[in-house]
Amino acid sequence: MSAGPVLAGPDGRIPDMSAQRRKGGEVMAPIRVGLLGCGVVGTEVVRQLQTQADDLTQRVGAPLELVGIAVRRAKRIPEKAAELGVPESLFTTDSAELVTRGCDVVVEVIGGIEPARSLILSAMEHGASVVSANKALLAEDGATLYAAAEKHGVDLYYEAAVAGAIPLLRPLRESMVGDQVHRVLGIVNGTTNFILSRMHETGAGFTEALEEASALGYAEADPSADVEGFDAAAKAAILASLAFHSRVTAADVYREGITEVSAADVASARDMNSVIKLLAICELSPDGSTIGVRVHPAMIPRSHPLAGVGDAFNAVFVEAEAAGQVMFYGRGAGGGPTASAVLGDLVAVARHKVVGGRGPGESAYAQLAVRPMGETITRYYICLDVAEKPGVLAQVAAAFAEHGVSIQTVRQHGHADDATLVVVTHRAPDSALAATVAHLRTMDAVRAVASVMRVEGDLES
Incomplete structure (x- = not known):
C-alpha cells in the first residue's frame, strides 16, 4: 500500500527525509505543491496524490509535498480533513498567502476569472509553475498568463481545461506541432451531449432531457453555461489558439446553444438518418489566411464517427496535413477524469523542476484573424x-x-x-x-x- 503523499508539518518542514533517498544515497528535495480548491476535482487530486504517492515519486524523480490546500469556507475544514485523512493544519482560507509560500507548483481548480487570475499571477511571480483546469480564464485572458509564465520562467499547463481525461491539448501543443492542422471538430461538452442523446433515444423534449441530466448530476443547478454554449465556446477558443498558433478568445467564437432544439428537430434528423450534436468547429480557411471558430448545434449523418458518441462522453476530430484524421474520445468531465489530466500536468511540470527546463510556452506567431x-x-x-x-x-x-x-x-x-x-x-x-x-x-x-x-x-x- 502506498505510504501517502509527503505532507508538510505545521512549521512547513518535512519531518522525515529517509523515504526520499534515491540512488547513491542522494537526498532529493521534494516538489512543494499548493492546491487552490478542494471541490470535486480538488478532492480527487488529493486522493490520487495519496494513493499513488510512491509511483508519482518515481515518475517525477522527487517526492510531491502537499504544503497547503486553499478552501473558501473554514467551517468545512474538519469534515474535509477527515474525509481525506489529512491534518486540518494543511487547509487554509488564505489563498493569497498559500501561493506565496514557496510552492514549486500551484494547482488551480477553483474556476472563474477572479480571484483565480490574480492568484495564478502571484504564484508565478513567486516562482511557481501553474497547473490549471480553468477554461474560462484561459479563453478570456490566456495571453496574460502566458506572458507571466515567460517573464518568470515557469510552466503553464492546462490539459484539464478541455475534455477532461482525454489527452488532447498536449498532442496539439507538442505531438502535432510539426504538422499543419486544418480543422478541429468535436463534442466538448458532456452535459449537452447527454441531453441531445436522450432526446434522440427517447423522443423527449429539451426540458425533459435537461431535468434528467440534472437528476443524474450531469447538469449544474444553473445549466446556462452548458446549454447556451458558453462552456464549449471557451474550449473552442483554447483549441483554436493551439491548433492555429493564434490568439483566440471566447469573445471571438460564434456561439449558439441547444435550448431551441426541439423534439421535432430530432425527429426530422432521424428521418434523414442523422443526429443532432452541439459541435465546436475550428477551421483554417483554404488559403490559410483566416480561421473560423464556432459552436452550434448541427445535423450530422449517422455514418459520421461523432454521431455514435453518446451519453456524457466527448470526442474530437483533428484533421492535419500529414497526420490525416485523428480522433480523441473519452470522458470529458467528472472528478476522476479531470483529476487524471491535472495529475498528468503536475508530473510534467514537477519533472521540469527536478531536471531543469520548461515546457512549451505560447505559440501565437501566426496571428491569424478570426473571420466573421x-x-x-x-x-x-x-x-x-x-x-x-x-x-x-x-x-x-x-x-x-x-x-x-x-x-x-x-x-x-x-x-x-x-x-x-x-x-x-x-x-x-x-x-x-x-x-x-x-x-x-x-x-x-x-x-x-x-x-x-x-x-x-x-x-x-
Whole structure:
C-alpha cells in the first residue's frame, strides 16, 4: 500500500527525509505543491496524490509535498480533513498567502476569472509553475498568463481545461506541432451531449432531457453555461489558439446553444438518418489566411464517427496535413477524469523542476484573424410551414436563388394546413443563408419558419 503523499508539518518542514533517498544515497528535495480548491476535482487530486504517492515519486524523480490546500469556507475544514485523512493544519482560507509560500507548483481548480487570475499571477511571480483546469480564464485572458509564465520562467499547463481525461491539448501543443492542422471538430461538452442523446433515444423534449441530466448530476443547478454554449465556446477558443498558433478568445467564437432544439428537430434528423450534436468547429480557411471558430448545434449523418458518441462522453476530430484524421474520445468531465489530466500536468511540470527546463510556452506567431460567422461557408437544414396552394415551391425556390443559395434537396410532408417543406442547402456563406431565412419569414406563402439548423456532412435526401 502506498505510504501517502509527503505532507508538510505545521512549521512547513518535512519531518522525515529517509523515504526520499534515491540512488547513491542522494537526498532529493521534494516538489512543494499548493492546491487552490478542494471541490470535486480538488478532492480527487488529493486522493490520487495519496494513493499513488510512491509511483508519482518515481515518475517525477522527487517526492510531491502537499504544503497547503486553499478552501473558501473554514467551517468545512474538519469534515474535509477527515474525509481525506489529512491534518486540518494543511487547509487554509488564505489563498493569497498559500501561493506565496514557496510552492514549486500551484494547482488551480477553483474556476472563474477572479480571484483565480490574480492568484495564478502571484504564484508565478513567486516562482511557481501553474497547473490549471480553468477554461474560462484561459479563453478570456490566456495571453496574460502566458506572458507571466515567460517573464518568470515557469510552466503553464492546462490539459484539464478541455475534455477532461482525454489527452488532447498536449498532442496539439507538442505531438502535432510539426504538422499543419486544418480543422478541429468535436463534442466538448458532456452535459449537452447527454441531453441531445436522450432526446434522440427517447423522443423527449429539451426540458425533459435537461431535468434528467440534472437528476443524474450531469447538469449544474444553473445549466446556462452548458446549454447556451458558453462552456464549449471557451474550449473552442483554447483549441483554436493551439491548433492555429493564434490568439483566440471566447469573445471571438460564434456561439449558439441547444435550448431551441426541439423534439421535432430530432425527429426530422432521424428521418434523414442523422443526429443532432452541439459541435465546436475550428477551421483554417483554404488559403490559410483566416480561421473560423464556432459552436452550434448541427445535423450530422449517422455514418459520421461523432454521431455514435453518446451519453456524457466527448470526442474530437483533428484533421492535419500529414497526420490525416485523428480522433480523441473519452470522458470529458467528472472528478476522476479531470483529476487524471491535472495529475498528468503536475508530473510534467514537477519533472521540469527536478531536471531543469520548461515546457512549451505560447505559440501565437501566426496571428491569424478570426473571420466573421457570416463569411463561414456552411449548409442549412430549414423546415417551413407553408400554405398548400399552387406556386408555393416556386416562390420558396426563388427566395433561395435571390440570395445565391443553391438547394440540394427539398421534401414536402403533409397537405393543406399540415403542409411542411424540408429544405437542405448546398454550401454557401452563412450570411447568405441567414438572409434567405429572413426573407422566407416575410413571405405570405410561408406561415412559419419552424426550424433552422446547420448541417455538417452529407445527409440522406
